Amino acid sequence: MQTLIRHPARLPVILLLALHAVIVIYPLFWMITNSFKPTEEIYAASWSLPTVWMVENYAKAWRGGISAYFLNSVIVTGGTILLTLAISVLAAFGMVRAETAGAGRAAGLVLMACIGGMLVAPQVALVPLYKMMQVLRLQDTHWALILTYTAYRVPITILLVRAVFLAVPRDLDDCAHIDGCSSLQTLWHVYLPMSRSILLTASVLTAYHAWNEFLFAIIFIDSDRLKTIPSGLMNFRDALMTDWGVLVAGLVISAAPIIVLFIVAQRYFLSGFAAGAVKG
Amino acid sequence: MKKLIRSVSALALAALVAAPAFADTELKVFHRWPNAPFKTYIDSVIADFEAANPGVKVVTDQVLNDAYKDKIRVVLGSSNQPDVFFSWSGEWAHNISRNGRSMDLTPVLESNPAWRDSIIPAQIEPFTRDGKVYGLPWQMDGKAIFYNKPVFESLGLSEPTSFGELMALCAKLKEAGHTPLLFGAKSAWAVSHYIGTFNERILPPEVLAKDYDRKTGEFTHPGYVTALEKFAELATCMNPAPNGIDHEAERNAFIAGRGAMSYLQYAEMGFLKKAEFPYGFFIFPQIEGGEGNPTSLQGAPQGWMISADTPNKDVAVKFLQHLLSPEMGARLTSETGIISPIKGAITPASATPAQLVAFEQIMNAGDPYLWLDTALDAQVADAYMKGVQLLLEGQKTPAEVMADVQAAAKRVRESL
Amino acid sequence: MPARALDLWLYAAPFLIVVGVFVFYPLAANVWFSFYSFSAFSQEMKLVGLENYRRLGTDPVMLTAFINVGLYAAISVLVQVGFGLVLAAVLSQAFLGRWGGVLRTLFFVPVVMSITVIAFVFTFFYDPMTGLLNMMLEEVGMRSWTRAWLGQSSTAIYAVIAVSQWQSVGYVMMLFIVAIQGIPRDLYEAADLDGAGPVAQFFHITVPQVRDMLVVATVVTVTGSLTVFSEPYILTGGGPGHSSTTLATHMYRSAFFRDEMGYAAAIASVIFVATMAVSLLQLRIFGKAR
Known part of the structure; x- marks a missing residue:
């Protein structure tokens, strides 16, 4: 923070990087959280964290052909x-x-x-x-x-x-x-x-x-x-x-x-x- | 030169390619149901077949619908053909038999009259070309408008008997805040089912017969434009942006009660078990001023073919006999909701009351009208389906769509 | 020493065979096939001469495909090359320290992901009924902007292009980072002494110094656009109508849906000529520069 005050020109740079980081991270984050949800929850609340973490989705996917x-x-x-x-x-x-x-x-x-x-x-x-x-x-x-x-x-x-x-x-x-x-x-x-x-x-x-x-x-x-x-x-x-x-x-x-x-x-x-x- | 390169590279590769290990007989089956409950059913039928025929191993592959239409072309042209494969009927099937890819089943049926007679004859017809049978039906089908009964009752609505009544009904539903008719047009085939229906209602059967034939198709009758105009009228009752929605999403939305009506196939009744409300269905009503068949049912059988070059002909025939037996037919209907064309398979024991009604409707409909996408040459069907997607968003007029269709039909005629 | 020359042919033989069989022979055979009409599963090939090429000129879908790959190329150059260079320059700033490396890694992650995975995730985002994008627009009070992004011919191609940008901007960024690492530090130090700001340094040092890489990145992006297949195929199938068709999806559908292998071969020839022209342009630019 102190360095920012000393170098105000760095602010736009940091904002730009932060914004791009969010754009890149969000879809990855979405993938990971939704991989633990039942279908209905993805349908109804795809942006929130899973209410129950369904680890068995991974087992099912692995057995269902991914392996x-x-x-x-x-x-x-x-x-x-x-x-x-x-x-x-x-x-x-x-x-x-x-x-x-x-x-x-x-x-x-x-x-x-x-x-x-x-x-x-x-x-x-x-x-x-x-x-x-x-x-x-x-x-x-x-x-x-x-x-x-x-x-x-x-x-x-x-x-x-x-x-x-x-x-x-x-x-x-x-x-x-x-x-x-x-x-x-x-x-x-x-x-x-x-x-x-x-x-x-x-x-x-x-x-x-x-x-x-x-x-x-x-x-x-x-x-x-x-x-x-x-x-x-x-x-x-x-x-x-x-x-x-x-x-x-x-x-x-x-x-x-x-x-x-x-x-x-x-x-x-x-x-x-x-x-x-x-x-x- | 080409030959030389081929043989040189074949030599080079011979060392690399391992010979596949065979069981006594390996029967390759290729179909279009990777999804439950159909795949589960087919797998269990295969398990029964393998148990009854020691030494036979059945290997299946499956891709869904539109992907199947691409992949079957690749596979049938390849060195790696399946022994038994799924087939739609009509021009789609004829295209395969014309190219010599499917086995003539006529002699097999003649030597097995009991089996032949157990299949409803009208359902074999669409697999027949020049008097020879190239495929056998596995499912009968039809398309009907399914509706949410409680919604209809709450507004005092009844099943419409004409297009005008249908439009009036839509207006009332809209007024009450409902989405009258759900439609997902992202998969092109869903579009073709509507267009096929409108064409049947509006155009004289002999005109359709001439135009759907790739040798004589012109599509110049003004009725085609009228049919698309009527369709555009109906589209005002639909959810916005149908092109962004898959057919599966349309069906799920109907099941979830988010729309009053949906144009579905009888084969989809199995999915509707999940609906928490009673539903009804009716055949698409007649259209005022139409010169076509006012009550015809759009819907063609789908079934199986045996590859012309199969080295396992006897096993393949045996497999079809097993698949198309009254016992398996009854199980097909009760386990998947698909209506079997085998006589005696549809009974109150195997079918729900709704399926019994559907069965009656198919039996009374006379000759089945083929699904438009499988009735037409692939190029013409493509022009039609892509054009109508644009019509749905107002990017093309009915006349412009038909101009594209006419051009495609002309190209197909001239390429023969 | 002729023995050494003979050695060369022995050593290079596997390469020449593999490339000959799977690259050069198909290239020639493709031209040959384009004079015929045949379907994927028939043995018969009908000679039609230049008919397939004549049809290319009148096929409205070809025009759409060209416009679409043109859009693809233009937007990709702007976003991937333009924004990619800016990102690279910013990430090379010393004050970021370890963060520079971390962010660089993060921004590259989409590049290594399979396009199928990415396309499926974005299909969920674009969904007209439950998709995140429409939901966000509604949240910020832009309800009138919500639409079926992939299901509307006016927006489908842009929605597809956006997915490609998300995946590929990191790739071009990385090319520039490598190029920037090769710039002598004293150039910047001298500029610092002259009192030039970071923006001036970007335009007067960074951009001229990475000029070669600019050309390379532009060519890579443009040829990538000319041959793009997976994104439109998975996201829209080229639809609605033909609105998001590209040259490669049109070729694929002609070959394996409409039973027109010969016509597909003709489209492939067009793709070849187009990519070749861009590549030769690159060689020319480099030739002049040296």
């Missing part, structure tokens, strides 16, 4: 991260070594493919991808999501990883060679340990996209038992049109893990968004 959606999201997100990292690391390694070995033109072609890949919006490929999933018999499997998510995340990930690989000193590379390391061993023993942080960043960014993707998730998956959270929730809502408390509890369960992950791994999110911003 399966959750597991599917974990599988799809995990699979996408692993595949994306593996493919990106290999390609970036190949590019860096080719560039330093004078095969820059070939590496340039791969770089073009990366930039080209980043320019394509997934929506544009929807109709052919749908047809392709039938031909490859991938429709209604987790692979349909993992492979497509990977394909649209790999280009940016390669660029991120490549930037770090370029900074690995050539001396180390040569030393490894002299010690008799094969090139794959060099990648494993020299390059990867030096790029842990960018790999974490890339994982977090990939997780963010895979966890929340909606369009492919509603089209490529038919079975309720294979659905990820964003598309499964649509079904969950329709089935619970009369049980809002359970529905909102399901929403909280779906949102919580990624929020926690973000708060824990904030640092990597931040550097990722800085580096990833070149996309567009």
